[in-house]
Amino acid sequence: MAPTAEAVREQSPPEPPPPGGGPKPRRRRSLSTPYLLIGPALAILVLVLVWPIVQMVWNSLHDYTVRNLLPNAPAPEWNGFAHYRRLLTDPEFWAILRNTVVVCVLMVGGTMALGTLIGILLHKLPRWFSVTVSVGMMLAWATPAISASLVFRWLFLPERGLVNVALDGLPDWLVGSGWLNYNWFLEPVPLFSVLIAVIVWQSFPFIAVSVLAGLKSIPHELYEAVRVDGAGGWRSFWNVTFPMLRPLFALLLVLQIIWDLRVFTQLYILANSFQNKSVYLLSYYIYQQGFSASPANYGMGSAIAVVMTVMILVVTAYYLRIMIRQGETR
Amino acid sequence: MRSLKTAAFSTAVLLAATACGGGGSESGGSEAPDSLSVWVMGTAQDSLQKYFDDIEKRYQEDYPDTSVEVEFVPWADAQQSITNALAGGDAPDVLEVGNDQVANWASQGAVMDISSRTEGWDAVADMDQAAVEYGTYDGAQYGIPWFSGVRTLYYRSDWLDDLGMDAPRNWDELTEVATAIEDERDVPGFAAPTDFTNGIASFIWSNGGEIAVQEGGEWQGRLTSAETREAIEFYAGLTSEENISPQAYVGENELVPLADMANGEVGMYIDGGWALTSMEEQAEDPAVLEEIQAAPIPGADGTAPAFAGGSALTLFSTTEHPDAAWDLLTTMGDKTGGKDYADAGGFFPAYPEMLDNEEYQSDPLKAAAAEQMKNTKFFPATPNWNAADQDGKILPGAMLDIVKGEDPETVLEEANKELTETLNEPVA
Numbered sequence: 001m002a003p004t005a006e007a008v009r010e011q012s013p014p015e016p017p018p019p020g021g022g023p024k025p026r027r028r029r030s031l032s033t034p035y036l037l038i039g040p041a042l043a044i045l046v047l048v049l050v051w052p053i054v055q056m057v058w059n060s061l062h063d064y065t066v067r068n069l070l071p072n073a074p075a076p077e078w079n080g081f082a083h084y085r086r087l088l089t090d091p092e093f094w095a096i097l098r099n100t101v102v103v104c105v106l107m108v109g110g111t112m113a114l115g116t117l118i119g120i121l122l123h124k125l126p127r128w129f130s131v132t133v134s135v136g137m138m139l140a141w142a143t144p145a146i147s148a149s150l151v152f153r154w155l156f157l158p159e160r161g162l163v164n165v166a167l168d169g170l171p172d173w174l175v176g177s178g179w180l181n182y183n184w185f186l187e188p189v190p191l192f193s194v195l196i197a198v199i200v201w202q203s204f205p206f207i208a209v210s211v212l213a214g215l216k217s218i219p220h221e222l223y224e225a226v227r228v229d230g231a232g233g234w235r236s237f238w239n240v241t242f243p244m245l246r247p248l249f250a251l252l253l254v255l256q257i258i259w260d261l262r263v264f265t266q267l268y269i270l271a272n273s274f275q276n277k278s279v280y281l282l283s284y285y286i287y288q289q290g291f292s293a294s295p296a297n298y299g300m301g302s303a304i305a306v307v308m309t310v311m312i313l314v315v316t317a318y319y320l321r322i323m324i325r326q327g328e329t330r
Numbered sequence: 331m332r333s334l335k336t337a338a339f340s341t342a343v344l345l346a347a348t349a350c351g352g353g354g355s356e357s358g359g360s361e362a363p364d365s366l367s368v369w370v371m372g373t374a375q376d377s378l379q380k381y382f383d384d385i386e387k388r389y390q391e392d393y394p395d396t397s398v399e400v401e402f403v404p405w406a407d408a409q410q411s412i413t414n415a416l417a418g419g420d421a422p423d424v425l426e427v428g429n430d431q432v433a434n435w436a437s438q439g440a441v442m443d444i445s446s447r448t449e450g451w452d453a454v455a456d457m458d459q460a461a462v463e464y465g466t467y468d469g470a471q472y473g474i475p476w477f478s479g480v481r482t483l484y485y486r487s488d489w490l491d492d493l494g495m496d497a498p499r500n501w502d503e504l505t506e507v508a509t510a511i512e513d514e515r516d517v518p519g520f521a522a523p524t525d526f527t528n529g530i531a532s533f534i535w536s537n538g539g540e541i542a543v544q545e546g547g548e549w550q551g552r553l554t555s556a557e558t559r560e561a562i563e564f565y566a567g568l569t570s571e572e573n574i575s576p577q578a579y580v581g582e583n584e585l586v587p588l589a590d591m592a593n594g595e596v597g598m599y600i601d602g603g604w605a606l607t608s609m610e611e612q613a614e615d616p617a618v619l620e621e622i623q624a625a626p627i628p629g630a631d632g633t634a635p636a637f638a639g640g641s642a643l644t645l646f647s648t649t650e651h652p653d654a655a656w657d658l659l660t661t662m663g664d665k666t667g668g669k670d671y672a673d674a675g676g677f678f679p680a681y682p683e684m685l686d687n688e689e690y691q692s693d694p695l696k697a698a699a700a701e702q703m704k705n706t707k708f709f710p711a712t713p714n715w716n717a718a719d720q721d722g723k724i725l726p727g728a729m730l731d732i733v734k735g736e737d738p739e740t741v742l743e744e745a746n747k748e749l750t751e752t753l754n755e756p757v758a
Contacts, residue, residue, distance in 0.1 A: 066438045069416040071648060073439065158577040181577040186734055272581060275525050275723035276730060294716040295438050296413055 053309065059302035060084070066295045076299070083303035092277060093285075097307075100261065100282045103192050107260040110200040112253065115207025120237070122208060123215045137205035145202065149269035152198045156184040185270060191279050198266045203259065207252055214245040247326070254319040258312055282308050363651045365397040366658050369411070369422040371641065374402040375607060377674040384670065389661050393654060409720070416440055421648050423655040424662070426476060429464050429640045430709050430716070436467035437713035437757045441644035445471040447656050453664050457680045464708055465642045473642025474663050475680035477672040480636040480702045481528060484591060484605070485598040487623040489515060497625035498598075501564060504628045508574045511597035521587035521599035522568040522575035524729040527719050528637045529584065529600045529627075530565055535707050536629025537561040541725065542710045542753055549710060549753035551746035553728065559742055561630070566732040580733050594618050600627060602639060603676040603699050624698035626705070638706035640680065678703060710753060718752040725749075 060083055062076035087093045118137070122130045140148075155163050158181050167179035184190040218241065226236045242249070264283040271279050274288045282304060290301025370378070379400075386398040401422070403411045408427070412435065415421035427435055435441045448454055448471045454462060457475050465473030485497050489511055498504040508519025523529070534541060539558030542551050552558055569575040579586055585608075587599040592609040606619070613619055626633040643663050649655045661667050669679040678685060678699065685703060690696045709715050718724050728745035732738045 066413055066416055066440065069413070069418070070439050071418075158580075160578070183577045183580050186581055186730065273525065273583075273723075274721070275726050276581065277727070288721075291410055291413070292721060294409060294434060294721040296409075 056302045056305055056309070059298050060300075060306050062299055064298040064302075079299070083300050086300075087303055087307070093304075095278075096280045096282060096285050099188060099192070099280070103196065103263075103281060104257065104260045106192075107196050107199045107203075107263070108253065108256045110196060111203045111207055111256055111260075112249075114200060115204040115252075116211050118204060118208040119211025119215065120241075122212045134209070137208060140201055141203075141205035143202065145265040146269060148202050149198055149266040152194055152201075152266075153185075153270055153272075156194050158183045185272060186276065188279050191270060195263070195266055195270055198270070199260060199263060203256065207256070210248060210252055211245070214248045215241065218244050247323070250319060250322055254315055257315050261308065261312060261315075361651075362393050362396050363423075363654055364395070365399050366423045366651065366655055367399040367401060367421075368424045368426075368658070368662070369401050369403050370426050371403055371405050371408055371428065372604075372675070373404060375674075378402070378671075381670055381674045385658075385662055385667060388667075389658055392657060396654065398658065412440055415646065416648070422646050423649040423651060424659050425644050425646045426641045427473065427644055429461065429473065429475065429478075429638075429642050430719075432465050432473035432642050432644065433467040433711060434713040434716040435644070436470075436472040440647055441472050442647050442649070442652065443470045443472060444474070444645055444656070448474065451660060453660070456665070456683065458682050460708070461638065461640060461642075461680055464638075464711060467713065473644045474659065476641045476643045476663055476668060477675065477677035478638060478640035478680055478703065479602045479604060479677040480639060480699055480706060481532070481600050481602045481627065482624040482636070482698045482702050483598055483600055483627050484622055484624055486511075486594070486621050488621040489597055497623070498628045499625075499633070500628050500631045504598075505568075505572060505574065508568075508597060509572070512574070515597065517595055517597060518574065518576045518590075519597040520568065520574050521579050521584075521590070521596050522565055523579040523582045523584055523587060524566075524569075524733055525581060525583040525723070525726040526600075527725050528639065530562070530725060530729060531637050531707070531709070532600070532627045532629070532634040533561040533565045534558050536627075536632075536634030537564075538630075542749060544710070544712075549712065549714075549750060551749035551753070553725070553742045553746040553749060559738060562729065562732065562742065563738050566729060566738070569733050570735065581730055588612070591622065592618060603678075603696065606676055606695070622695075624695045626698055626702045633702070633705055635705045635707045636702050638708055640677070712753055713757050714753045714755050717755070718749055722748065722752055724752065 059076075061078060061081065063079045063082075064076035067073055068076045118133075122133060125133065143151075155161050158164060161184075164179050164182060167175050167182075168177075182190075184194050222240045222244070223236060226240055231239060262283050263281060264287065267279070267281055267284050268287075271284070274280075274284075274292055280288070286301050286304045286308065289297045289304060293301075368382070372378070382398060382400045389398055390396065405428075408431075412425070412427075416438075425441065427441070432441070436443075454474065458478065461475035461478060462471075465471060465475060483497065485507075490497065490507065493507075493510050493514060495507050495510060498507045504520060511517070511519035531541060534557075537557045537560055539555055539561050540552040541558070542549050544550075553562070569577070569580060584599065584601050584605075587596050588601060588605050588608055589612045590596040591599050591601075592613040593615075606622075609619060609622070610616070627636055628634060643659050645652055645655050645659060662671065663680075665679075665681060665684075668681065669684060671677070672679045678690070684690070685700050690700045709719070724745050728741050731741045
């Protein structure tokens with residue numbers, strides 16, 4: 001049971017001194033108690049988060065491969081910043097980084113827009129209908145990433161995919177011809193389009209449900225007021241809904257960016273192995289270098305992972321700054 | 331009570347192992363171990379399980395208290411499983427690796443130098459010497475050939491009979507037959523998947539081309555030579571120009587055509603004898619399998635050389651019982667064990683003398699492969715070949731780009747540069 005904000009704000013009665021401990025000055029206890037309480041959580045955080053990150057940075061600065069894993073093997077050798085130097089001068093890496101950012105922006109944009117629209121729709125629908133739609137969404141949300149990716153892959157298969165067959169059946173003046181044999185999984189643009197479709201399809205339900213929850217908390221009078229002022233749906237969204245839900249949107253946006261930067265499974269299924277470097281994303285590149293390369297290059301994989309971690313930390317830091325500035329962390 | 335005894339015993343074994351382990355000296359594990367584990371590539375099939383039951387029986391004649399545990403590792407996961415085993419995970423004592431991967435794992439320190447043990451084993455003299463040589467790295471023996479396998483051309487004999495045609499023997503006939511099948515049946519005549527180095531290599535070699543050659547200790551990519559380029563363009567053209575092979579196989583390996591072959595969705599494709607079991611599993615109508623026949627791979631003119639596929643048996647470098655593991659390896663790899671496994675898995679034994687046996691000649695499918703076995707070649711024998719092929723996908727990637735319509739000359743120039751660089755990387 002988390003204490004509600006109300007309960008926290010209420011004056012808690014002074015506690016009786018602990019038995020057998022002798023009288024303690026109250027002020028010192030009130031200083032150290034919060035730290036004592038947060039101590040275990042911090043210790044666990046350091047153990048599961050900070051330590052692996054330290055390890056990762058260490059790996060990225062050494063020549064580290066399979067042979068170093070053997071018992072009584074030589075320790076990995078310090079190589080200065082060779083991995084980073086190679087990365088930053090490699091046009092392939094910059095292309096992958098660019099693709100990662102562009103694809104991530106499109107995924108997040110698509111997910112937020114669709115999720116918000118569906119959230120508003122659910123808010124307006126009659127109750128039974130809203131429940132029906134929600135159940136459908138939950139199913140999409142609950143589908144494991146691998147299953148969803150496989151289904152999308154089948155939809156877009158040359159000659160057999162439903163999408164290819166459907167496009168082929170449409171009149172040529174509308175969509176052009178040659179769709180039946182079109183392979184979606186070879187070039188970055190079509191492949192990333194399918195990838196974005198999978199991701200948006202799987203992640204908009206979360207946004208929709210969160211937005212719906214937020215909408216329910218907005219007093220109805222505000223909408224009455226803007227309607228009296230003659231605002232339509234568009235204006236009332238930007239003048240009431242968005243400002244009221246700004247913290248919620250900020251949180252959802254950051255979560256979505258972090259999730260979409262890390263996309264791996266869906267790409268693994270759609271790109272079908274590592275033969276095509278033009279469709280890599282950062283997460284995929286990390287895996288390829290660190291696990292699938294022959295011999296595995298743990299140093300290089302870690303170096304790319306460090307780059308990605310920094311990107312995610314920047315996004316998170318920016319979000320925290322906004323939150324603290326707005327004083328909305330309460 | 332028994333658990334206590336076992337615990338005491340295993341502690342004793344552990345003590346014995348730690349006492350004389352370390353430094354990789356060959357004195358470790360003179361004790362008979364409780365169990366030895368073998369990792370085999372592929373998926374568990376009944377025939378293979380039975381093979382290992384028999385091996386265990388034979389092995390226990392010498393080691394009555396040792397059980398043989400077998401684990402099947404899918405080919406695609408081999409790299410990761412072996413890496414995990416090295417990182418301190420669950421590790422095998424005896425390991426099967428693809429014959430083109432021995433040098434790579436040897437250079438990584440994953441498998442043991444078995445030169446001295448091999449010298450004392452007579453059976454090696456009767457094995458295919460080229461395959462034995464392929465199991466060496468840096469002048470030392472690391473792998474022993476276990477079985478060999480070649481790919482052949484599978485075709486639908488009933489469809490060809492209807493057309494009054496024979497299996498194609500060269501590229502012109504391949505195009506002709508494939509086109510005829512498509513006209514008659516409205517299914518693709520031949521499959522040319524792009525992620526298929528083993529198949530593409532046959533086309534290159536048959537045209538007098540090479541993937542790479544070694545000159546004075548330096549590897550040189552040969553993808554830009556006229557012969558190689560012609561072969562690659564021919565293969566790519568099967569998809570992009572002739573429309574013989576469908577777009578569905580672009581970016582795919584041979585497993586997709588395999589499923590289609592089993593279901594009458596393609597007329598001809600290239601694969602090995604081991605594919606038949608998979609086809610049986612995937613065929614909706616088993617009658618189709620009766621109609622599938624094999625022929626040697628058609629080349630530019632006449633039969634094309636095939637990659638001398640196969641696997642090698644190795645001792646894993648972390649094994650605590652190298653002596654017992656070696657005895658298990660020889661049980662699996664001798665004439666009985668080698669032949670039984672080949673028969674169970676749809677391969678050929680590593681002993682050339684057996685290829686003339688009646689059983690390999692009377693079955694037409696096997697006869698075609700046995701014929702093909704006489705015309706084989708190997709990939710560049712360097713630890714870096716895996717980095718170039720399985721990891722870098724240099725040749726499949728180039729094929730993919732050419733099929734997509736990029737300029738072959740530019741693509742191959744680029745790929746050749748990458749190939750030469752990769753093959754000459756110092757082995758870290």
